[in-house]
Amino acid sequence: MLSVAVGRSGQVLANGERLTPSVAERLREDMPLLAGMVTFYENNQLAGRGLDSAPQDGVTHLLPPADPDPMPTVDEEALAEAQTATAVLVRQGKVAEPVGAMVIPAQRGGVLFAVGGLDGELYVNGQALTQQWADTLRSEVPELASDIDRLQAMRAEWLDTPPQDRTLALAGSCTDPNCHTLH
Structure with missing residues (x-):
């Protein structure tokens, strides 16, 4: 019920x-x-x-x-760009390393690469998931708008609690069959 x-x-x-x-x-x-x-x-x-x-x-x-939608293939070029942007966060000390990242591929190309930061922030494709960045991502991968909404809600939930290391917070938290989670 x-x-x-x-x-x-x-x-x-x-x-x-x-x-x-x-x-x-x-x-x-x-x-x-x-x-x-x-x-x-x-x-x-x-x-x-x-x-x-x-x-x-x-x-x-x-x-x-x-039945779940068929798993879209990962846009390797978009994934490489997102991983490069995340590597910058690692060098800046905001992310320990991109372990526990959530990778959500789009059907027509593009990807969301979400990773939790040491400061409690949620970073997607190398940037904190602010409203402005979320709107930009929606224009780049419109078919992932509901996933962006879900990530924004997750970020809001995280910000309701004191910041803590969220490096592995995304690992295993996604039950969407179209979501790849790196470990």
Whole structure:
């Protein structure tokens, strides 16, 4: 069962917990038949729509889980550029090394190379994932916009807690079948 409400702060709550990216991932894993609904509420949360367009109270018919999209090939040139930009972060002392990186390839070329920093920051393709950088990435790889949203939500969750070494924070945290995670 999935119980969803909006808290006093406007945050979507799922089964009594703040619907953060990590909670959403856990709910999708624990309740695969409700994964689509969890994603619906997570997307509403990211867009600031709360429970808008949500089904009314009661039973919602569930669709069987769909097979994952085929794994896109990694754009090796884009990956090399992102790794080079991340190497600069390593030299600057912001990232220990690009271990635990999350690599998300786009169908039509391009890649998101996300890595946690020693300062608690989330870096994507060599830069901190600020709103401006996220908008630039969306224009470069528009089909990965939802992944950028997910990474922004993860960064916001990280910034809610005191900075700490996030070097390995992404390793194993992605359950998306189209996501490559380096170890």
